[in-house]
């Protein structure tokens with residue numbers, strides 16, 4: 001496999017149309033796009049996968065639908081009607097009792113960034129269940145000012161935290177590769193997030209790890225709701241030939257991109273040999289306590305002084321969710337490009353399921369804000385993914401243009417637009433199908449939203465007081 005990343009070429013509207021007529025879809029996505037009748041998610045949403053096997057040829061498994069309703073909404077109905085929460089709370093107490101220590105050492109690990117969800121989980125474990133958790137953080141790519149403040153607030157609220165900040169020289173290169181090959185600028189971060197907790201757990205002889213919500217909250221197969229425990233295959237793998245970061249195999253990263261085995265350790269799953277006799281269990285706290293993202297936000301404000309972003313971020317209306325890393329805007333924007341579902345779709349969908357929004361409001365917000373260009377941190381982002389020859393004398397040789405500018409980024413993004421999702425006409429890309437086409441929108445509300453002036457309050461990395 002050769003590794004010269006050319007400057008992406010412009011897409012031709014006729015070729016896009018021809019591919020559409022031939023039924024071409026990218027990433028193995030379903031050809032016919034269907035939106036959930038109850039929220040704003042479509043059948044294009046991919047499920048979680050074993051990310052370290054992800055290459056540009058990977059076919060996505062997507063969210064299931066039953067009678068026009070998505071699995072995430074079906075799961076919400078289960079939460080409201082079928083699940084016995086008292087029974088689950090009892091189970092959690094038993095689990096905590098089993099792992100509780102009496103020598104002052106930590107009982108469990110809670111990974112997170114001090115965002116609303118990790119705050120809620122660690123605070124509940126401490127104060128409702130009497131546990132002594134160690135919180136751990138895999139540092140964001142680029143802290144936002146309010147993300148950093150929330151990290152401080154978390155520790156100030158009374159927990160120990162172990163912070164691991166990755167080698168940025170390595171992480172930036174891996175992020176550039178995952179952007180070029182997979183349009184997935186968050187992948188390198190996600191590896192660290194998954195693999196760090198079990199490693200630290202072993203160092204401290206802790207066998208219990210709590211993540212927040214299970215992926216079924218967002219539409220992973222309902223089958224997964226039967227167990228509170230994360231599938232071990234998400235962080236354990238013994239086949240070294242099976243490992244990729246940014247769609248590039250570990251051996252190519254070492255031989256061609258000048259990285260070493262130790263550079264890759266945070267991006268490598270654990271082996272069964274490493275795990276040894278340790279009986280690490282990774283549980284989802286959301287299995288035991290009903291999960292409500294906006295509720296967690298109010299909880300974190302009340303108990304930990306959680307601060308929101310000062311205004312809405314590009315691509316969404318929300319100010320409280322996924323706000324700690326400047327990379328989040330790019331993470332959601334690129335998902336919007338690949339699957340036709342951006343940040344607003346995701347937030348509006350879970351707020352609708354939780355009963356915080358009506359579907360009509362969710363549709364109006366999605367129409368207004370979804371897949372908006374990630375303007376807030378664009379300059380920081382372009383600098384982050386630029387692989388200058390001075391910093392990367394060997395790796396940079398694989399890029400026709402190692403320094404990324406806005407034109408390059410926009411052309412790269414266009415390369416990943418599947419013809420069944422996007423139409424190109426007069427240099428404009430539009431969604432072929434969206435959640436508002438066939439919706440009976442409250443137009444009055446939609447009109448009033450047009451007075452919104454967007455992100456004008458934020459210019460040149462400065463907040464402008466209105």
Ligand SMILES: [Zn+2]
Nearest residue numbers: 036039070073
């Ligand atoms: Zn739904």
